[in-house]
Amino acid sequence: MNHLLTFILFTPLVAALLVFLFGTTTKRAKWIAFAVSLIPLVLSVFALLGFDWTNSQLQFSVLIPWIQDFGISYYLGIDGLSMPLVMLTTLLTTLTTLFSFDVDHKTKTYFTLLMLLETGVLGVFMSLDFFLFYLFWELVLIPMYFLIIEWGGPRRRYAALKFFVYTHVASLIMLVGIIAMYFVAGRELGYYTFNMIEIMQKVHFASSFQYLVFPALFFGFAVKIPVVPFHTWLPDAHVEAPTGGSVLLAGVLLKMGGYGLIRIAFCLMPEAAKYYALPMAILGVISMVYGAFLALAQDDMKKMVAYSSVSHMGSVLLGLAVMNVNGFNGAIYQMFAHGLISAMLFMLCGILQHTFHTRRISELGGLANRLPRLATFFVFTFFASLGLPLLAGFVAELLVFLGAFSVYPALTLVAMISLVITAAYYLWALQRAFFGPYRESLEVHHPHDLTWYQSVPLTVLGALVLFFGICPAPILNVINVSSQYILQLLGGVL
Numbered sequence: 426m427n428h429l430l431t432f433i434l435f436t437p438l439v440a441a442l443l444v445f446l447f448g449t450t451t452k453r454a455k456w457i458a459f460a461v462s463l464i465p466l467v468l469s470v471f472a473l474l475g476f477d478w479t480n481s482q483l484q485f486s487v488l489i490p491w492i493q494d495f496g497i498s499y500y501l502g503i504d505g506l507s508m509p510l511v512m513l514t515t516l517l518t519t520l521t522t523l524f525s526f527d528v529d530h531k532t533k534t535y536f537t538l539l540m541l542l543e544t545g546v547l548g549v550f551m552s553l554d555f556f557l558f559y560l561f562w563e564l565v566l567i568p569m570y571f572l573i574i575e576w577g578g579p580r581r582r583y584a585a586l587k588f589f590v591y592t593h594v595a596s597l598i599m600l601v602g603i604i605a606m607y608f609v610a611g612r613e614l615g616y617y618t619f620n621m622i623e624i625m626q627k628v629h630f631a632s633s634f635q636y637l638v639f640p641a642l643f644f645g646f647a648v649k650i651p652v653v654p655f656h657t658w659l660p661d662a663h664v665e666a667p668t669g670g671s672v673l674l675a676g677v678l679l680k681m682g683g684y685g686l687i688r689i690a691f692c693l694m695p696e697a698a699k700y701y702a703l704p705m706a707i708l709g710v711i712s713m714v715y716g717a718f719l720a721l722a723q724d725d726m727k728k729m730v731a732y733s734s735v736s737h738m739g740s741v742l743l744g745l746a747v748m749n750v751n752g753f754n755g756a757i758y759q760m761f762a763h764g765l766i767s768a769m770l771f772m773l774c775g776i777l778q779h780t781f782h783t784r785r786i787s788e789l790g791g792l793a794n795r796l797p798r799l800a801t802f803f804v805f806t807f808f809a810s811l812g813l814p815l816l817a818g819f820v821a822e823l824l825v826f827l828g829a830f831s832v833y834p835a836l837t838l839v840a841m842i843s844l845v846i847t848a849a850y851y852l853w854a855l856q857r858a859f860f861g862p863y864r865e866s867l868e869v870h871h872p873h874d875l876t877w878y879q880s881v882p883l884t885v886l887g888a889l890v891l892f893f894g895i896c897p898a899p900i901l902n903v904i905n906v907s908s909q910y911i912l913q914l915l916g917g918v919l
Contacts, residue, residue, distance in 0.1 A: 429472055429485050430501040433515070434547050436465045441540035448533040458536035459522045465543070466515040476508055478903045481910035483553070483622070492556075496611075496618035500554040505907030506687060507550045509761045509900055510680055514550065517676045517768050518543040520882035524772055525669040527779065527878070528576070535576060538568040539669060546677050550684060555603050555619040559596070562685075565678060566592055569670060576667035584665035591648055591658035599645025599685075602638045606693065609634060625692050625914070632696050639697035642690040643705070649682030652742055653712040656735045663731035668775025671727070675734050675767035680760045683741045687757075687911065691745070695915040699748065706746035706833055710840045712739025717846035726784040726858070727774040729850060730767070733810060736843055737763050737818075743840060744825040748915055752828025753908035754901060759821035761900055762893065766818055769806040769886045773799070776879055780872045786854050791863030798874045800859045802883050807851040809890050812844065816894035820901075 440461035448454025472485060486502030503511060521539065528535050545568070548561025566589055574585040610628045611617035618624065630638075648655040659679075663671050691698045716736030723729035737759065744756030776799060778784050793800035809816040822844070830837040875883070893900060 427485075427487055429468060430503065430551050431487060433465045433468045433472070433511070434501065434544060434551060436461065436468070437518070437540040437543040437547070440464075441537045441544070444533055444540065445537045448536065451529055451532040454533040454536050455522075455526050455528075458540060459519070459526075462515075462519040462522045462540070462543070465547070466519045469512050469515040472503070473508065473512055473903075476503075476903065478505065478906060481505065481906045486553070491554075495556075496607075496616065496620065497556045498554050498618075498620060499557065500620060500622075501551045502553050502622075503551060504910075505903045505905070506684065506757060506911070508903055509757070510550045510677070510684060510764075511547060513680070513761055513764045514543060514546050514677045516885075517673060517764065520768070520885060521669045521672045523878050524672070524775075524882045525667075527876075528667070528669070530576065535572070535667075535669075538572050539673070542568040542572070542673060546673075546681065549681050553620070553622050555607065555621055557619075558621070558685075558689075559600060559603065562596060562681070563593075565681070566596075569666075569674065569678065572670040573662060573666045576670070577665040579665075580661070581665045584661040587658045588662040591655070595645045595648035595655070598641050602641035602645070603689075605634075605638050605641075606630070621689065621693065630694060635694040635697035636700060639690060639694045639701060642694070643686065643701070646682040646686040646690060647708070647742075649685070650679060650738050650742065651682070651735060652708050652739065653715050653735065656712070656716070659735060660728050660731040663734075663771070664725065664728050668771060668778075671771040671775070672768045675731075675771055676764040679734065679738055680764060683738070683745070683756065683760050686742075686745065692911060692914055698915060702746050702748060703833075706743055706829070706836055709739045709741075709743030709746055710836050712736065712742065713840050713843040714739075714846070717843040717850070721846055721850040721853075723850075724785050724787050726777060726786055726854065727771070728784075729786075729854060730770045730774055733770075733847065733850070734763070734767055736847065737767075737810070739843075740822060740825045740840070743829055743836075747828045747832040748912065749828045749831065750905070750908055750912065751824045751831075753912060754904055755821050755824025755826075755828055757904045757908065758824060758897065758900060759818075762817035762821045762890070765886050765890050765893075766806060766809045769802070769883060769890070770810060772879070772883060772886075773803055773806060776875070781867055786858050789858040789864065789867070791859070791861050792867075793859040794863045795867075795872060796874045798880070802875075802887065803859060804855060805887055806890075807855060809894075811847045811851050814894075815891070817890045817897070819894060820897045 483502035489499040545565035552558040610624045720729045720732035741756045744752040812819045812822045
């Protein structure tokens, strides 16, 4: 149990090596990647079953000195904040690997990069040492960059470069904040350490220092979320990325921003977090409403879904900014629920592109008559994303709005405009693409309904969205204790 997290973290790295060495044929590379990706998924389920949700402290932790002269250690651990995200990452990687069985171009390299990406994301969610955290944070950029530039769309080079520049520059600014905390904490402690838990427990940064450094940390994480106006890299990256890359980008990479904001910026700089709460709430509401209007204006189905992610992740920032239990629980639950729903959305957009060689809503029509299973999944997933009751998205949004209304009632009313616009662009897209007369011109592509390797991931994700919409307690119980502990660090609610 002491090394459970290590096995979860590095098994995908072993999988990448096995695929690269033994994936000599397309079929062999696919099945090696899928089979080995099941191991971290099973181990994370084992961790979830052994997780004590009544305990707010870190669990399954491992601390090994590494570069002692600089206070760097190999420190892993999970709590109610990171456990759902670790589970989400291992699940989506396995399902994405299965869903990508139609990839025939440089298959071995493609699945190797998927496994490397999983290691990087898991490292971010598990690391409790700043050096280790930043190492994995930067590692994530490399496989995603190559996934976009090699398997992406016509503008893939522009999108890959924009993705890398935006997120890397933001990471460097975040690093400035981390280094500043490292030196200030070292002077106060009498020794230097990158151990974020030790710094959080033993060091109290001066208010003036917090007010100065918090914006640097916030910027680094806000770009990854992404928050308006730092969001422009996301639609390009999503539209040009291959389906597997889009699924992991929306499903787990965006959650790194929200996770880092809580784990580092909020926990280590509580006074600054409360000081900047209102500006963060305003940015969250702007992201929700502006992202929804941008989605409404799109003709490309995948671009519409990309802007919807901007809108939904804005609710995460709003929930965190209100700093009460409902808001925090809703924000973290939204990260988990949006991971499931957005994965389904981008899988479905990928199927559209593969089947009809277009994602333009204006070029589609009457698909429900020709592809009923695909249409059923689209209707279900759109309703889940717009927050239909009894589905996971509704639970998250309800908690966020309940928490926000008790602190910023006027802002909350403005934010609720996004609910109306979200329903509008999803229903309008459904009407134009799936109902009405079928366009016979689409028959030139010889369309067929879902294959087994497409149906299985969609069915698993859909079942989870339904289950956690009806019975959110298994995840909320895990989240709630950690939310209350973090709020105590923040000195209570606003």
